[in-house]
Amino acid sequence: MVNFSTTQKIQPDFKRIVAFGILTAVLFVFSIPNSLEGHAQDPRRVLVLNSYNYSFQWTASITRGIEETLLEADPSIKIMVEFMDTKSHVTPEYYKNLEEQFHIKYSHVKFDAVITSDDNAVNFALKYRDDLFKGAPIIFCGVNNHNLPANSNFTNMAGILEAPDIAGSFNAALRLDPNLKTIYIVTDETTTGKSVRADAERIIIQFKDRVRLVWLQGLSMEELQDKLASLPKQSAVMLMTFTRDRLGQAFSYNEALGHICTACTRPVYGLFDFYLGNGIVGGMLISGKYQGIMAAELAIRVMDGENPDTIPVILQKSNRYMFDFTEMDRFGYALNKLPSESIVINIPESVYTRYKFEIAGVTGLILFLSIIIITLITNNRARRRAESELEELNRDQETLIDQRTEELTQRSQELEIANYELKKLGELKTAVLNTVSHDLRTPLTSVLGFCKIIDRDFKRFFLPLCRGAEELEGMGRRISSNLSIIENEGERLTRLINDFLDLSKIESGNIAWNNVSLDPAELITQCVPVLEGYFSDSGVSLKIDIKTDLPKIVADPDRLLQVLNNLVGNAAKFTDEGKVTVTADTTEGGWLRIEVSDTGVGIPTDEVDRIFEKFYQVCQDESATEISRGSGMGLAISKRIVEHYGGQITANSTPGQGSSFIFTIPFAK
Numbered sequence: 001m002v003n004f005s006t007t008q009k010i011q012p013d014f015k016r017i018v019a020f021g022i023l024t025a026v027l028f029v030f031s032i033p034n035s036l037e038g039h040a041q042d043p044r045r046v047l048v049l050n051s052y053n054y055s056f057q058w059t060a061s062i063t064r065g066i067e068e069t070l071l072e073a074d075p076s077i078k079i080m081v082e083f084m085d086t087k088s089h090v091t092p093e094y095y096k097n098l099e100e101q102f103h104i105k106y107s108h109v110k111f112d113a114v115i116t117s118d119d120n121a122v123n124f125a126l127k128y129r130d131d132l133f134k135g136a137p138i139i140f141c142g143v144n145n146h147n148l149p150a151n152s153n154f155t156n157m158a159g160i161l162e163a164p165d166i167a168g169s170f171n172a173a174l175r176l177d178p179n180l181k182t183i184y185i186v187t188d189e190t191t192t193g194k195s196v197r198a199d200a201e202r203i204i205i206q207f208k209d210r211v212r213l214v215w216l217q218g219l220s221m222e223e224l225q226d227k228l229a230s231l232p233k234q235s236a237v238m239l240m241t242f243t244r245d246r247l248g249q250a251f252s253y254n255e256a257l258g259h260i261c262t263a264c265t266r267p268v269y270g271l272f273d274f275y276l277g278n279g280i281v282g283g284m285l286i287s288g289k290y291q292g293i294m295a296a297e298l299a300i301r302v303m304d305g306e307n308p309d310t311i312p313v314i315l316q317k318s319n320r321y322m323f324d325f326t327e328m329d330r331f332g333y334a335l336n337k338l339p340s341e342s343i344v345i346n347i348p349e350s351v352y353t354r355y356k357f358e359i360a361g362v363t364g365l366i367l368f369l370s371i372i373i374i375t376l377i378t379n380n381r382a383r384r385r386a387e388s389e390l391e392e393l394n395r396d397q398e399t400l401i402d403q404r405t406e407e408l409t410q411r412s413q414e415l416e417i418a419n420y421e422l423k424k425l426g427e428l429k430t431a432v433l434n435t436v437s438h439d440l441r442t443p444l445t446s447v448l449g450f451c452k453i454i455d456r457d458f459k460r461f462f463l464p465l466c467r468g469a470e471e472l473e474g475m476g477r478r479i480s481s482n483l484s485i486i487e488n489e490g491e492r493l494t495r496l497i498n499d500f501l502d503l504s505k506i507e508s509g510n511i512a513w514n515n516v517s518l519d520p521a522e523l524i525t526q527c528v529p530v531l532e533g534y535f536s537d538s539g540v541s542l543k544i545d546i547k548t549d550l551p552k553i554v555a556d557p558d559r560l561l562q563v564l565n566n567l568v569g570n571a572a573k574f575t576d577e578g579k580v581t582v583t584a585d586t587t588e589g590g591w592l593r594i595e596v597s598d599t600g601v602g603i604p605t606d607e608v609d610r611i612f613e614k615f616y617q618v619c620q621d622e623s624a625t626e627i628s629r630g631s632g633m634g635l636a637i638s639k640r641i642v643e644h645y646g647g648q649i650t651a652n653s654t655p656g657q658g659s660s661f662i663f664t665i666p667f668a669k
């Protein structure tokens, strides 16, 4: 399993910055009490003394590693950075000048640690440690002189030696391309170049069975370029160090690398991370940044109280497998061939990595919209289903309504026909009744008239003749009694016919209403003798109680008297003892109110409402007299007359105690 960590030389590692930010914030919070005390307790001071200039990538990486690590551990730490620039200036005067300069700058400063990068800085620090840095512990990194720990001054010191892992870089090359047949090793004729070769010879001997090793040394840059331009396939180049060619031409690391990579057609491997990103595939590289990180970590341990002399000098631990994806890709090397924990730069950001927030947002939006669309589709379907069900229901309803309408139209037509026929029948009935009644009444009047004459003559002339002859006298009386019966029945028949005629005339609208302005009191008073006639043979008294000064009414007097006669007649018929009272006064609403009350038999409660119906007669018991038999039309006619004038007629009755009939007529305006 190969783990890669991607670093960009130009763009800082985002995660590290975030982590650093969070850590800084946390440390800031926890350091508040310390900060408050800080006025009393000085912050720790560290001097970073670099042998070279910041423009030298190696030095810049070391410095960044130191600063980031120190600040991460202690944000309040004061870091002072110096670049001795001893690649450009090497004269004793320059060193003297530096010493004076630092004396001015730092003689009053007490450093908790001095971190040096590369050999010149550590040598300078050792030399002036007591004068300039007041015996501060020295933490070194990037030191090529592996004999440094043997120095007699090597006390109160800890650090990291710069030791290239040559075997690691050869392994990396063979791992990426196992078919490599030749590795060309480039180095120069400088002291460093020679020493590197001497070291390398001992180490790479282990690869001689796997690959042919060819040294390209002691060449001018041009000669080197010519060689590199014509290298065979299945070969690679290992760049050790090249700062001066055979002709004495000096090159910076990157200048040399530029010339080499321009000419070389095969992959170039190296030993230092400052070559990475400038044309080498990679290798087990000495990392300036990790040198710096490790030096800073040692400085923190020492500042926290650990004795530096007990910390062993570190060798090679800062080296890392580091590769450039651009170069790997150029030679078709796959990432999965790399050793685990390799650091790979220039891995192209995948579209997903680059736009992960946008992609997440758009995906979320698409999901959200999909849910909405699905919901809408489901709703739409449900709505359409409901609509079609509703349409079907509507169609059924319409069909049903059409059917019902047709049936109703048919029924209505049938009813119209029936109504028409009924009307015709009613007209026919009225015509028949009129004719029959009229035709009956005329001979009946004659029969009654002659009957009365016969009875009168018989009683006057014949009955006296029978006096003395007992049998004849008895027969005479019986004839006279029979004549009376014929008279009574004839009169009853006449009343019946009259009632029939009145009712049918009122219902058919053929009655004549001879309305005149009337004084109600006067009308009733005139009629009193007639009313008294009903009580001539009975022990019942008639009481008339009429309020004077009643306003006038407009009505047909005959019809009003017909109503009054009927009510008083009924009262007389159904009252055996006590009294019948007729009162006339005004209602609260300003109407004429006439009441006829009696102390008679009364009307059964459940029949009171029905007595105004045509032909309705209350069930009479066997004790009903002959006179109580009526037509059942009197109250129906009275109701129609009263209602014709806009009034009302009502009845109240208590069986066994009596009844009272009230009708109202509006006064004239």
Ligand code: ADP
Residues within 6 Å of the ligand: 566, 570, 571, 572, 574, 598, 600, 601, 602, 603, 611, 616, 617, 618, 619, 628, 629, 630, 631, 632, 633, 634, 635, 636, 659
């Ligand atoms: P009728 O010609 O039979 O009297 P009405 O229409 O005048 O017809 O009366 C209907 C019925 O109402 C009567 O048959 C009678 O039974 C009852 N009725 C009317 N007035 C009285 C009353 N004052 N006392 C008791 N019963 C009455």
